Every structure is written in structure tokens, then in C-alpha cells.
Amino acid sequence: MRCSIISSPADRTRARFAVSRGAGMCAVNRDCKIPPVRKYNAALSPDTVSYVGIAEDEPKRLARLDGVTKVSLLGKYGMTEADAYKLCQEHGLLSPIYAHCRRNGCWFCPNASDSELLHMVTKHPDMFDRLIEWENEDNIFHRRMTRRETPSEVKARLLSKSQTGFSLPKSK
Numbered sequence: 390m391r392c393s394i395i396s397s398p399a400d401r402t403r404a405r406f407a408v409s410r411g412a413g414m415c416a417v418n419r420d421c422k423i424p425p426v427r428k429y430n431a432a433l434s435p436d437t438v439s440y441v442g443i444a445e446d447e448p449k450r451l452a453r454l455d456g457v458t459k460v461s462l463l464g465k466y467g468m469t470e471a472d473a474y475k476l477c478q479e480h481g482l483l484s485p486i487y488a489h490c491r492r493n494g495c496w497f498c499p500n501a502s503d504s505e506l507l508h509m510v511t512k513h514p515d516m517f518d519r520l521i522e523w524e525n526e527d528n529i530f531h532r533r534m535t536r537r538e539t540p541s542e543v544k545a546r547l548l549s550k551s552q553t554g555f556s557l558p559k560s561k
Contacts, residue, residue, distance in 0.1 A: 417495055444470040507547045517544060 443461040446469040520540035
């Protein structure tokens with residue numbers, strides 16, 4: 390899932406529609422990650438080769454690479470996402486985050502699943518409390534992009550469910 394900046398009721402409707410269709414780019418990725426990466430890359434020598442982790446089973450993403458200055462070794466050697474996951478697991482290189490998350494991403498992702506958020510609420514309460522502090526600030530991290538709840542409401546709901554014996558489905 391991806392998310393968008395939401396600033397008005399009309400934007401909220403469009404963003405939810407776009408998110409449900411998988412269109413667009415995460416606002417944090419677009420606004421906080423991509424500009425500094427582009428600035429850094431622009432300062433590199435033109436013959437610099439960038440190796441990116443795009444797997445063989447991601448043809449649309451692979452098609453965006455030129456194969457000369459932007460190369461995917463996973464694609465070059467026919468490795469799928471599942472192959473890369475298994476290889477990392479076999480060699481002890483898999484991030485511990487995969488024990489409770491589907492994918493590695495921003496800790497403040499508004500698209501995180503309930504099980505991922507519950508993990509953060511219970512195992513990293515200080516981090517989740519930072520989300521709550523941001524509720525009243527104008528920022529791109531938590532604007533209810535794919536949720537109708539604030540971080541405070543999410544925390545209360547998840548904690549009430551976990552205390553009543555409700556178990557959330559285990560993420561891959």
C-alpha cells in the first residue's frame with residue numbers, strides 16, 4: 390500500500406481511493422527520502438553505478454532501470470523476492486523486523502497493519518507516543534492517510550483488544 394498527503398476532505402477521498410488502488414507514492418518517501426537521495430546522486434561522478442534491490446518478479450520496477458548506471462543484481466541473477474528473503478534468512482542476514490512486519494519500512498508508516506502497530510505499542514511505547522505527540526502538528530507522518538483513527542485512537546483500540554484476549558493475525 391502507498392499513501393498520499395491529505396490536506397482537505399476532497400484530498401482525503403482521493404487519497405483513500407488512490408491508496409486502495411496502490412497508486413501514488415508514500416508522502417514520506419516522496420518528500421523526505423527521494424529529494425536528498427537525488428541531491429546526493431547528482432553530486433556523484435556520471436559513471437557511478439547504483440545497485441538497487443529490485444527482484445526479478447518486479448518487472449515494472451526493473452523496467453525503470455537502465456542496466457548501466459542503475460543495476461539490479463537480483464534481476465540480473467533471476468532472484469525473486471522470495472529467493473532473496475530465503476537467502477538472507479539462510480545466512481542470518483534477515484532483519485529482525487520481519488518477525489512482526491510484512492515489510493521493512495518507516496516505523497511511523499500510516500499503512501502499518503494492526504499487528505505491526507500493536508508490536509510498536511507494546512514493545513516500543515516511546516516511539517508510538519511520539520506519533521501521539523505529532524497528532525496536533527502539521528506534518529506528513531500521520532494525517533490519517535489510510536486510517537480513520539488518530540494514533541491515540543489506534544493505541545486505545547489495540548490495547549483494549551489485546552487486554553480482552555483478542556489476538557491479531559500473525560504477519561509474515
